[in-house]
Amino acid sequence: MNVMDTRATSAMLYLDGVHVSFDGFHAINNLSLALEPGEMRAIIGPNGAGKTTMMDIITGKTKPDEGTVLFDGTVDLTRLDETRIAELGIGRKFQKPTVFESQTVQDNLLLALNVDHSVRGTLFWRGSKAESERIDKVLETIRLTDARNRLAGSLSHGQKQWLEIGMLLAQDPKVLLVDEPVAGMTDVETHLTAELLKEINRNHTIMVVEHDMTFVRELGVKVTCLHEGSVLAEGSIDQVSSNERVVEVYLGR
Amino acid sequence: MTPHILTRSLDRAATAFVLIVAAIGVLIPLSNLLLPQGSMFQVPTYLVALWGKYVCYAILALSIDLIWGYCGILSLGHGAFFALGGYAMGMYLMRQIGSRGVYGNPILPDFMVFLNWSKLPWYWYGFDKFWFAALMVLLVPGLLAFCFGWLAFRSRVTGVYLSIITQAMTYALLLAFFRNDFGFGGNNGLTDFKDILGFNVQAEGTRAALFLLSCLALIIAFLISRAIVASKLGKVLIAVRDAESRTRFLGYRVESYKLFVFTLSACMAGVAGALYVPQVGIINPSEFAPANSIEAVIWVAVGGRGTLVGAALGAVVVNYAKTFFTSGPLAPYWLFMLGALFILVTLLLPKGIVGTFNSWWEKARHSSPDADSAAREDGIGAPNAAE
Numbered sequence: 001m002n003v004m005d006t007r008a009t010s011a012m013l014y015l016d017g018v019h020v021s022f023d024g025f026h027a028i029n030n031l032s033l034a035l036e037p038g039e040m041r042a043i044i045g046p047n048g049a050g051k052t053t054m055m056d057i058i059t060g061k062t063k064p065d066e067g068t069v070l071f072d073g074t075v076d077l078t079r080l081d082e083t084r085i086a087e088l089g090i091g092r093k094f095q096k097p098t099v100f101e102s103q104t105v106q107d108n109l110l111l112a113l114n115v116d117h118s119v120r121g122t123l124f125w126r127g128s129k130a131e132s133e134r135i136d137k138v139l140e141t142i143r144l145t146d147a148r149n150r151l152a153g154s155l156s157h158g159q160k161q162w163l164e165i166g167m168l169l170a171q172d173p174k175v176l177l178v179d180e181p182v183a184g185m186t187d188v189e190t191h192l193t194a195e196l197l198k199e200i201n202r203n204h205t206i207m208v209v210e211h212d213m214t215f216v217r218e219l220g221v222k223v224t225c226l227h228e229g230s231v232l233a234e235g236s237i238d239q240v241s242s243n244e245r246v247v248e249v250y251l252g253r
Numbered sequence: 254m255t256p257h258i259l260t261r262s263l264d265r266a267a268t269a270f271v272l273i274v275a276a277i278g279v280l281i282p283l284s285n286l287l288l289p290q291g292s293m294f295q296v297p298t299y300l301v302a303l304w305g306k307y308v309c310y311a312i313l314a315l316s317i318d319l320i321w322g323y324c325g326i327l328s329l330g331h332g333a334f335f336a337l338g339g340y341a342m343g344m345y346l347m348r349q350i351g352s353r354g355v356y357g358n359p360i361l362p363d364f365m366v367f368l369n370w371s372k373l374p375w376y377w378y379g380f381d382k383f384w385f386a387a388l389m390v391l392l393v394p395g396l397l398a399f400c401f402g403w404l405a406f407r408s409r410v411t412g413v414y415l416s417i418i419t420q421a422m423t424y425a426l427l428l429a430f431f432r433n434d435f436g437f438g439g440n441n442g443l444t445d446f447k448d449i450l451g452f453n454v455q456a457e458g459t460r461a462a463l464f465l466l467s468c469l470a471l472i473i474a475f476l477i478s479r480a481i482v483a484s485k486l487g488k489v490l491i492a493v494r495d496a497e498s499r500t501r502f503l504g505y506r507v508e509s510y511k512l513f514v515f516t517l518s519a520c521m522a523g524v525a526g527a528l529y530v531p532q533v534g535i536i537n538p539s540e541f542a543p544a545n546s547i548e549a550v551i552w553v554a555v556g557g558r559g560t561l562v563g564a565a566l567g568a569v570v571v572n573y574a575k576t577f578f579t580s581g582p583l584a585p586y587w588l589f590m591l592g593a594l595f596i597l598v599t600l601l602l603p604k605g606i607v608g609t610f611n612s613w614w615e616k617a618r619h620s621s622p623d624a625d626s627a628a629r630e631d632g633i634g635a636p637n638a639a640e
């Protein structure tokens with residue numbers, strides 16, 4: 001591992017001057033953001049602000065036209081592909097819950113475990129006690145123990161969201177990128193999800209995108225508001241929601 | 254909880270399939286050879302050869318199901334790998350003819366003498382030895398699939414685009430093999446075979462043995478496929494099929510997985526072709542025809558995509574129907590019937606014969622009072638209808 005003084009930044013995730021355009025449309029505009037190790041950050045912003053695109057950049061799905069994206073202060077993420085970035089320890093929950101619908105809940109978790117992902121490794125894989133214990137624990141955490149043998153496609157929307165969070169837990173990445181985790185959830189489920197994320201945050205760095213202000217308030221963490229691909233405001237939820245420009249973009253049109 | 258890779262793959266349906274194929278593989282040749290001709294239970298030699306052909310098609314169908322049913326790779330060019338395996342075997346059979354050809358040349362096959370070639374092209378070297386030809390049966394389709402897949406999967410060519418370039422691949426090979434100067438007998442292909450490993454290819458005993466070997470190859474191909482789909486690798490393949498980019502974000506190198514099954518599947522198709530050629534007695538460029546590859550995909554769709562057993566069954570059922578209809582007054586309409594069959598299956602039985610039966614069986618079990626959770630042991634659901 002690199003010694004401290006060669007690191008460009010102490011941040012776990014560091015974005016600086018990032019630009020992305022799709023056919024001339026600037027989706028991300030001079031975006032700069034830093035996430036400290038162990039931090040949980042909430043990202044808000046109107047639809048089309050570029051929140052999902054930012055996650056696409058961090059996870060290697062979209063290559064920025066310009067700018068720096070560093071992981072752990074040393075790794076240039078713009079040069080790596082999705083698989084490599086996932087291996088480094090960046091996990092992602094998608095805005096539209098994406099689970100493997102035709103496989104069982106526990107197989108979804110098994111696939112997510114951060115064990116040997118090579119062709120040979122999976123061909124000759126034989127489950128271990130440690131693995132099934134980890135799966136059991138995750139199932140308990142996401143309250144899907146009773147549904148373990150059900151096909152993931154048969155779960156409710158909220159349960160799928162949780163399964164996907166569970167897959168993140170099984171993957172055990174250093175950084176979790178969570179895109180709109182409480183969309184389609186009941187109030188109780190939303191509350192439980194906030195609790196769950198706070199719990200996970202004890203030993204993981206998290207970036208969570210969410211529209212639901214009650215939920216963001218409940219998380220009680222630093223908030224960044226994106227607008228038209230760059231940072232509009234940053235601070236506590238109260239500071240950000242009383243910011244004039246934030247009020248303007250949310251209500252002004 | 255941690256069964257061995259082979260025992261894990263043999264559930265009840267798989268065991269039944271293996272036993273049935275083994276029984277057919279033994280009983281048909283025995284009846285052909287031992288029972289008196291004309292007896293009610295004697296299978297005539299022409300039927301042994303015909304059913305041998307079906308078994309080879311079943312292996313081809315299995316190879317397609319492995320990549321399409323489980324990994325979502327719709328190859329519309331798998332006939333090319335089948336034909337290449339067939340040509341490798343055909344080259345061996347050609348060289349066994351020796352000086353018994355029309356022109357009596359001990360080295361050169363007749364078509365080369367006819368073209369006034371003075372010596373054997375380098376790529377025909379070694380094919381006089383069976384072991385070499387057998388190796389090429391695996392290696393040539395495997396290598397082509399590997400190179401093709403390496404380029405296509407790395408550039409993330411998927412879906413319809415991949416299907417189209419596989420069609421282009423088999424069409425390009427069709428054109429190449431049609432050329433006389435390509436050195437594979439041009440339009441006529443390779444035929445007039447005399448013997449294989451010293452046995453007369455026309456003899457009843459040889460045909461019976463080839464039939465048995467084809468069934469054996471089908472069983473082995475099935476066991477390999479079962480072992481793969483029942484392993485964790487099989488779960489990754491299904492994950493790739495259903496949500497490819499999700500799989501990448503979990504840290505799986507999707508292109509390696511695709512390359513692995515695609516290459517393996519091409520080798521299986523090659524073996525099918527190699528067993529097919531001595532039984533039908535000819536291999537020519539028409540085997541590369543794009544329509545052949547499409548037909549093979551229809552067998553899989555009819556039998557049930559993503560079920561393995563269904564693919565093999567589909568190949569036999571559709572080809573049986575083909576033999577039946579193309580030998581009667583309905584012959585000119587066969588292609589329309591095949592097209593109609595495909596449309597009907599897609600609309601009415603999107604899971605195919607076996608897939609539909611499976612879901613019906615699952616339902617029946619779950620509604621019965623003593624349904625147990627073991628029903629889910631297989632862990633593999635039917636694929637989504639959409640590609």
Ligand SMILES: Nc1ncnc2c1ncn2[C@@H]1O[C@H](COP(=O)(O)OP(=O)(O)O)[C@@H](O)[C@H]1O
Binds near residue numbers: 027046053054
């Ligand atoms: N692949 C793409 N091609 C073209 N435009 C895109 C693409 N991805 C995102 N966009 C556009 O970029 C903008 C930001 O989108 P997104 O990041 O999804 O917003 P958010 O998640 O904040 O709602 C939107 O206007 C969207 O239409």
Ligand SMILES: [Mg+2]
Binds near residue numbers: 051052053095
């Ligand atoms: Mg979004």
